[in-house]
Amino acid sequence: MLNVLMLGVGQCGNRILDAVNREAFGASSKLSKYYSRQKFPSRVETLAINTAVNDLKELKFTVAKDRLHVPNLHGVGANRNVGKQGFWDNRDMIMEEVEKRGDFDIAFVMTSASGGTGSSFAPLLIHELKEQYKNISVVAVVVLPFREEGSLYLQNAAFSMRDIMEVEADGVILVDNQYLKRLSGDIQTAYDKINNMVAERILFLIESLDSEMLSVTDLGDFKTVMRGGLGMGTIGFYQADKKTASLTSAIQNSLKPGALLYPANAYEDGARAMIIIQGSKEHLDVDEITKSVEKLSTNIGQVFKGIVIKKGWPRVLTVFTLEQVPDLELLYSQAAQAIQEEKGRKSRAKKQLDDAFAYIEDLEEVY
């Protein structure tokens, strides 16, 4: 059985973690926590970390003892420097809380790249985890912001991503809010849907890695996949139904842009991939699986496949890393532009202030 640690850092990370906990109840009802028990596929320990206590209070499906408030801060105001300082000030307390939860095989650090607490805490936390647990795989689940959310968020995302790569996370699973804007409904519903999608896929992944597969894919394979290419990847998922019962189309659909968390072309940009197929025995045709995997292997260097026999229509999860991330470059260019603009605004403001102060430079208060 896998020992999994899931850390949700910052408001976004907390909510994804809460969605994971909600998903573990196996029911969508808000009251499910009162009458049901969480059914994690492995031993999963969760911990929501935040500097804003209100964000922690909003969580519904995470038990109180799994909510860690970093004291003396009421959010960091999207300022990563404040956040970093806050982490170092409370590092021991945070790591002690993590250590209470035992040893782990893999840790998922879920965070937004743009926020304050998440973007500043996550790289440092990944670093500390890798220091503390030598053999652990730490995978970051990073949510990129809406591009129009603001210059501070963009620059936070840019620097946070760089920091995460620098601390050598064992992989980064990208989730792009911008890409997921196509989800209908109000902003709250959209956020909930994104969070639920992420939660569902991660739990499916863990369940699959911890299951007895016909064609073995395990944690080692997952690590290999995540180390491929840039070390960044994303997850695709598709659940067939009565109308689309074809396994081939299900595999293909799981790689289509609509099924991915981040806009990527697996066939063109994929470095390594893992396909996990779950379904009833009668739906899992070997030829279909083989052909589909072969097609993917032709374009991507290495494709791991895992098959889990479980009653129901076929469900396909694909995890792949990318050799190139064009949208990321775009993000960084937008971030650089935003930084420049921010810098210009700040210098203009300072100049205006200085000009204003110049009027009273040689004067003194007279009463």
Next chain:
Amino acid sequence: MWLIYLVILALLIPPALAGSDDDDDELVTQEFALRVGHGVKIGDYRVELISVQSVRDGLIEVRVWKRISDVEEWRVVQEHRESNFDGGSERGGITLNVIEIFDEESVSIAAEYREDYGFPRSYITERGKAPKNYPQLEVVKSVDRSDISVGDEVTVTIKVENTGNDTASDVAIFESPPMSQFRYLSGYPPKIKNELRPGESDFAVYTIVAETESEVEVPVVVINYVDDEQNMYTASSGTFDIAIRSKRKPELDLRVDQVSSIKHGGLGFVNVTVLNRGDASAYRIEIHGDISPSDGGIEVVGGGLDKSFFDIPPQKSETYSATVKGTRSGSYLITLKVDYEDEDEIVMQKEASVQAVVLEREYKYLYYVPIIPALVIAVWIFRRYKEYKY
């Protein structure tokens, strides 16, 4: 001086001489009434009635005496015959004639005497002032009870007491003929002493049994007796009424206290009181209890509904209790019958009943069936709430 004495003497002597020469005085007759012990003054004469010797024979005893002289005569005089005392009226004495003897105590007498003696004046003699000795019997007839019913024994007491100051002799008691409403048991006719000295009393007792329900006027009892002088006296008791009521009999009242609702499987108590409201004792009292319907829904588990008592005096009661157990729900009638006898062994019967209800079985512990899961769920939810409350 001597002359003056002579003149005075000469003035005094003629009247004295004239007084001694009374042949020429007029005689008068005065009639007056006398009572024994009384007298009249006629000049220096005193006429006293000592006694009436015989009314029938017209004989009375008088005493005539003259003041400041030796004249004193005790004489029995006869009615309508003149009797001369101290020479009679013709000789300056007094002549008496008994005109009428009214009774043992009083007479009417005519006295003839010289006119100058004046009118007779009455007085009470020393003898009259002294109490006369004579017997006086008082008779009281009484019964020992006022509340008399048929069959009751009544003791009649006749008490005779001599309240006079002389001995009563030849005392004879005359009780009326037996009263028809009574049966005479013993002591009848009553007898008392033949002679009763002053202050002495005697009584006679006899026993009768009331036999007929009625109002009876108890007749007087008459006592005849004589004194030393053979004067006959009569005394009698007063009359009084006696009500003879109907024969006493027992009357039992059977009271059963209300039986409170009996729980299924629970106990109830039947409290029975037997009260003798009659005026005679009840004997051989037998109480028998019965429960209907007799399906065993109520079982007697203690005490018992049946009971017997040897006797219950009037206005007394006996109480007993039975414990019953309700084994089947329903309404039951507990009936108690009492048989008893009076002293003549006449059997009487009374009956009383009371309703007893056995309640439906309570399934109170069934409440726990929903309560316990609800509590468990509530505790579970609360724990979850606390677990997730941040």
